[in-house]
Amino acid sequence: MAIQKTHHKAKFTKPRSPICILTAFIACISVLYLVSSLVSTPKRIQKVEIKPNNLHNMHEKYLYWGNKIDCPGKHCDSCEGLGHQESSLRCALEEALFLGRTFVMPSRMCINPIHNKKGILHQSGNMTSDERWADSSCAMDSLYDLDLISNTIPVILDNSKIWHHVLRTSMKLGSRGIAHVQGVNRDDLKEKSSYSNLLLINRTASPLSWFMECKDRNNRSSIMLPYSFLPSMAAKKLQDAADKIKALLGDYDAIHVRRGDKIKTRKDRFGVDRTLHPHLDRDTRPEFILCRIRKWVPPGRTLFIASNERTPGFFSPLSIRYKLAYSSNYSSLLEPLVENNYQLFMVERLIMMRAKTFIRTYKEEDTDLSLTDDPKKNTKIWQLPVYTKDGDEC
Structure with a gap:
């Protein structure tokens, strides 16, 4: 506006001396230089903060779901396991992808102590809920390669300078900069x-x-985004560890056997045991696994097993047909690297995904091979557990 005003005045005033014109010209150049400096400041910040292979920049629009996965909701103080949190994270990332916005990723993920044998030990009883949450969490970039995710959905962390800049800017803009949405569908x-x-x-x-x-x-x-999206986005150090173990395994197959929390039972009012997954305990026992996988995995193959079963030697009967391998066989490689069970499972998951034949506990997709035909989704129907064989098979 100032520059236009100067030209406007020059049109209707008397001609000035060459000295006056030169002075005015220098003043204009000075103003332009100052404006150019102010405009370029965000670009200098951007170069410091953003890595070259990230797709986002300060001209992007942003989507924020909160600094804790699943929060708000009933899991704010406690938290669910890795798989559950990944379902939530994938949901948020999917919305950002649909809206064409940069996703503001929580900088930490809560670790459920039930799923972590390394545990959250020696917690002080007088800690606040926020302190307990911080103490029982791990850095998001210790689990995932954020640059790799950004190739599909641009992400920034909620403890980054960019996010603080975006937040300040949106607050200054008020209703023109930010909307707090509830019950609004993605299309709108x-x-x-x-x-x-x-x-x-x-x-x-x-x-x-x-x-x-x-x-x-x-x-x-x-x-x-498919189920396989986040598992394939593991942090580079976890990818490297999986590659090393895969090389040591050679040609192998893999099974994931989820037991633990999933096979729990409770008594009904008549004192009879019931479970949400009636065939799971049976289908994940070694004798039934041998029967189930024989049509997919030939005898003599190396079989990598990942499981939350804690009974020592539980899967040993499988050794009559297969050469068994576990992540514990590679503890010298993993111990210096893995800080919690989430990281360990992410390495195991990469190993399983790269196997010649991979058999899941439950089906994720219709084409998956699985140990059980029970649905993964919680039906909330407590049924009598089944331990006998179906028909004469095996």
Whole structure:
């Protein structure tokens, strides 16, 4: 505006001396230099903060779901296992992908002590819930390669300078910079200008756990990220460890045997044991595993086993047909690297995904091989457990 005003005045005033014109010219150059310096400042910050292979920049729009996965919701103080949290994280990332926004990733993931034998030990009884949460969590970039994720969905961490800059800017812009949304579907967030033009969409107004936003979608064609997305985005050090173990295993097959928490029973009012997964305990015992996988894995093969079963030697009967391998066989490689069971399972998962034949406990996709035909989804129907064989098979 100042530059236009100068030209406007020059048009209608008397001609000035060459000295006056030169002085005015120098003043204009000075103003332009100052404006150029101010405009370029964010670019200098951007170069420091953003790595070259990240797709986001300060001109992007952002999506924030909160600094804790599944929070708000009933899992704010406690937290679920890695798989459950990944379902929630994948849901949030999927929305960011759909909206074409940079996702603000929580900088830490809560570790459920039930799923972590290395545990959260020696906690002080007088710690606040936030202190307990911080003490029982791990850095997100110790689990995932954020640059690799950013090749599909640009992400920044919620403890980064960029996020603090975005937050300050959105607060200055007020209603023009940020919307706190609840109960708004993704299509409206994308298509309505009242949302789509905003710098920041804040999802923390929703009282639901994250995964609930995706839970009831029956149209599978609307699912943009497969189950395999986050497992394949493991941090580089975990990828490297998996590659080393894979090289040592050679040509191998793999099974994931989930028992532990899934085979628990409870007594009904008549004192009879019931379970949510009636065939799981049976289907994940060695004699039934041998029967189930014989058509997929020939005798003599190396079989890598990942499981939460804690009984020593539980899978030894499988050795009559296969050469068994566990992550514990490679403790010298993993111990200096792995800090918690989430990291350990991510390494095991990479090893299993790269096997010649991989057999899951439950089906994730229709084409998956699985140890049981029980559905993975919790039916909330407590049934009598089944321990006998079906028919004369095996």
